[in-house]
Amino acid sequence: MKELEYLEIINKTISDSSLLGDDCAFLKNYDLCITQDTLVEGVHFLLETTDPYTLAQKAVNVNFSDLAAAGAEPLYITISLSLPQNTEKKFVEDFYKGVEKAVSKCGAKVAGGDLTRADKVYISICAIGKKYNSVQVSRTNAKPGDIIALTGMHGSSAGGLKLLLQGRKEPEMLINKHLLPSARIEQSRIIMQTALDSNVKHIAMMDSSDGLGDALYKLSTGCGYLFDIDFSSIPVDEQLKTAFPDEWKDLLMWGGEDFELVFCIDKTAFEKLDKTKFHKIGTVSANPITKEIESVLKQEFENKSFKHF
Amino acid sequence: MKELEYLEIINKTISDSSLLGDDCAFLKNYDLCITQDTLVEGVHFLLETTDPYTLAQKAVNVNFSDLAAAGAEPLYITISLSLPQNTEKKFVEDFYKGVEKAVSKCGAKVAGGDLTRADKVYISICAIGKKYNSVQVSRTNAKPGDIIALTGMHGSSAGGLKLLLQGRKEPEMLINKHLLPSARIEQSRIIMQTALDSNVKHIAMMDSSDGLGDALYKLSTGCGYLFDIDFSSIPVDEQLKTAFPDEWKDLLMWGGEDFELVFCIDKTAFEKLDKTKFHKIGTVSANPITKEIESVLKQEFENKSFKHF
Numbered sequence: 001m002k003e004l005e006y007l008e009i010i011n012k013t014i015s016d017s018s019l020l021g022d023d024c025a026f027l028k029n030y031d032l033c034i035t036q037d038t039l040v041e042g043v044h045f046l047l048e049t050t051d052p053y054t055l056a057q058k059a060v061n062v063n064f065s066d067l068a069a070a071g072a073e074p075l076y077i078t079i080s081l082s083l084p085q086n087t088e089k090k091f092v093e094d095f096y097k098g099v100e101k102a103v104s105k106c107g108a109k110v111a112g113g114d115l116t117r118a119d120k121v122y123i124s125i126c127a128i129g130k131k132y133n134s135v136q137v138s139r140t141n142a143k144p145g146d147i148i149a150l151t152g153m154h155g156s157s158a159g160g161l162k163l164l165l166q167g168r169k170e171p172e173m174l175i176n177k178h179l180l181p182s183a184r185i186e187q188s189r190i191i192m193q194t195a196l197d198s199n200v201k202h203i204a205m206m207d208s209s210d211g212l213g214d215a216l217y218k219l220s221t222g223c224g225y226l227f228d229i230d231f232s233s234i235p236v237d238e239q240l241k242t243a244f245p246d247e248w249k250d251l252l253m254w255g256g257e258d259f260e261l262v263f264c265i266d267k268t269a270f271e272k273l274d275k276t277k278f279h280k281i282g283t284v285s286a287n288p289i290t291k292e293i294e295s296v297l298k299q300e301f302e303n304k305s306f307k308h309f
Numbered sequence: 310m311k312e313l314e315y316l317e318i319i320n321k322t323i324s325d326s327s328l329l330g331d332d333c334a335f336l337k338n339y340d341l342c343i344t345q346d347t348l349v350e351g352v353h354f355l356l357e358t359t360d361p362y363t364l365a366q367k368a369v370n371v372n373f374s375d376l377a378a379a380g381a382e383p384l385y386i387t388i389s390l391s392l393p394q395n396t397e398k399k400f401v402e403d404f405y406k407g408v409e410k411a412v413s414k415c416g417a418k419v420a421g422g423d424l425t426r427a428d429k430v431y432i433s434i435c436a437i438g439k440k441y442n443s444v445q446v447s448r449t450n451a452k453p454g455d456i457i458a459l460t461g462m463h464g465s466s467a468g469g470l471k472l473l474l475q476g477r478k479e480p481e482m483l484i485n486k487h488l489l490p491s492a493r494i495e496q497s498r499i500i501m502q503t504a505l506d507s508n509v510k511h512i513a514m515m516d517s518s519d520g521l522g523d524a525l526y527k528l529s530t531g532c533g534y535l536f537d538i539d540f541s542s543i544p545v546d547e548q549l550k551t552a553f554p555d556e557w558k559d560l561l562m563w564g565g566e567d568f569e570l571v572f573c574i575d576k577t578a579f580e581k582l583d584k585t586k587f588h589k590i591g592t593v594s595a596n597p598i599t600k601e602i603e604s605v606l607k608q609e610f611e612n613k614s615f616k617h618f
Contacts, residue, residue: 005398006398006424007424009401009402009405010405010424013405014409014419015409015413019418019421020419022421024421025387025420027437030341032339034387034420034437036389036423036433037423038389038391038425038431038433040391042428076336076343078345082347082349089315089318092318096318096319096322100324110323110326110328110329111329111334111336112328112331112333112343112345113345114345114346114347115312115316116352118431119429120427120428122427122431124345124347124431126343126387126435
């Protein structure tokens, strides 16, 4: 059974699924966004290729990336850490030093959690953030004519993971992008402020945790219009091309965990963004996605998408 | 290494630990309480002795119990569910039916979460609640003269677990208390309202998730005064006495997971509570806990306390 099928079951079973579907749930009455993401040893990371200090920072940033995708500033996290019996004191110490580094970097606070025993290391973090402003953000907000843009390069993290699994230590930049991704908090703030300044009330945005292709698929089917993408304009790390001459295109589109922002925004707002930091890769077309196209896209997507599950 | 030692490391490593220490963190600016608790297969439950529908309700109630202990009403939860590959569709369906039952019972909503793969079933839930009123609740708020009281019987859940592990199916009441505990949400609301009506501004409260003895130890060392407990007044299920004639006293004090509320409240407020529902078991003495006493208590506590870890 595939993740999508499980998610369909969840959506059907929960009577009020209005808060599900985006990177975060938006708690309207409180102007807060909430998200929870989990990293499991052996599925999302290997203790042989990382260390607790780095791992903790990644676990926090995975959640902060969801907040960034919702246009929200991180305020609080809770952490549930499960550890094998007899885990060394130093592991716990280093892990929480990493947590401290990641949260203090953006002025957030640790608001509890728990510690339990388990066979493997298991990290579940819940993050709460405050919307930067009233601009509405969701995966379904794109409209024809919007500019499709990215905050950075893709494929690097998946390339880094491949290198690690091959026992290689270079290029370091790719490996670091995998081990120590950084949530695009500052970029989210800029996008949200620029939208507000341009009187743009809705933007479509998500993070590329499951790959660029996944994000484009979800944003496109979310709004119901086809995306015109200029593939040559997608920024790509030259080191990725060199390290993986045959695979880089696949990594670029379908590798996950780059934690960049993928967004669709009105042209008037995009014009005001710094083009060295926000990369246009296409426009939302006026061609609606027909049922036929959707079924082809879905199949294509399910074959290629990045899977932990 | 023991859980307490890990917790000490965490408190030392996190620079701002002001939000740690109670069942929930209180987010003052939002009047919200937040908590996260995890259940791990093989540590907190066995799939042989429960089912996904029951398990989900327990996982939600474990978190709602923390909210009740903080004097807060459940509003939202996020759920991270990790499952072995090829888990059946019915498991996911039944699990979320259980979630739906537990949240809808008190008008709370599911606000997202994630689904990941793992070797075993892991359930991590983050719950957010709203304080009933301005009465301050913490583990350190007890004062000499306060009445120490409970919302229900203890030891039943631990007795139920013992029965399950012995393959027994009766007494059913004990087994049900273990498999399907109910957070004391309504009782929390009554305690908070009675405190407010009595002009009592602070109460000490926690849940007995780790056992009655644990709760009394933490509330007593939290305020720095010894507790005068009348052990004969602690309510106990007759079926527990019958099923475990030699062990019931131990189960009563040190068995965990009853998820009752243990609280210390000014006498004027306690007088107004329904004595059939809120059971006085002692008073907070005026004798401070000296360093000598504390070290004896700590040792005693560490030997006896209920441990998952």
